[in-house]
Amino acid sequence: MNGRALMVYAGYLLKKLADQHNLAVLVTNHAVGGEGGTLKPALGESWKSIPHTRLLLSRDRTSNACNVTILKHSTKAFGKAARFVI
Incomplete structure (x- = not known):
C-alpha cells in the first residue's frame, strides 16, 4: 500500500x-x-x-490568546471564529 x-x-x-x-x-x-x-x-x-471538519488553530504569542477558525464543516459557516485563552 x-x-x-x-x-x-x-x-x-x-x-x-x-x-x-x-x-x-x-x-x-x-x-x-x-x-x-x-x-x-x-x-x-x-x-x-x-476529515468531516477542518479547523485552523493559531496562537498570538504575545498575549497567549488562541484562535480557532472553521475551514470546513457540514452545517457551520466557513470562517466563523472564536478566541480563547488557556
Missing part, C-alpha cells in the same frame, strides 16, 4: 471508530517548511478531503 492509500485508509478507520463509539478524533496537520521556505501541510494536500 502506498503512502496516500495508507493515509486514506487510516482516515477511513478513524471516521468509522468515531462513528461507532460516538467519539471525536483530532488529527493535527502541522505546517512544515516546503520548497523555497513556503509552508505546507505535513500530511500533504490529499489529507484535506479526509
Whole structure:
C-alpha cells in the first residue's frame, strides 16, 4: 500500500471508530517548511478531503490568546471564529 492509500485508509478507520463509539478524533496537520521556505501541510494536500471538519488553530504569542477558525464543516459557516485563552 502506498503512502496516500495508507493515509486514506487510516482516515477511513478513524471516521468509522468515531462513528461507532460516538467519539471525536483530532488529527493535527502541522505546517512544515516546503520548497523555497513556503509552508505546507505535513500530511500533504490529499489529507484535506479526509476529515468531516477542518479547523485552523493559531496562537498570538504575545498575549497567549488562541484562535480557532472553521475551514470546513457540514452545517457551520466557513470562517466563523472564536478566541480563547488557556
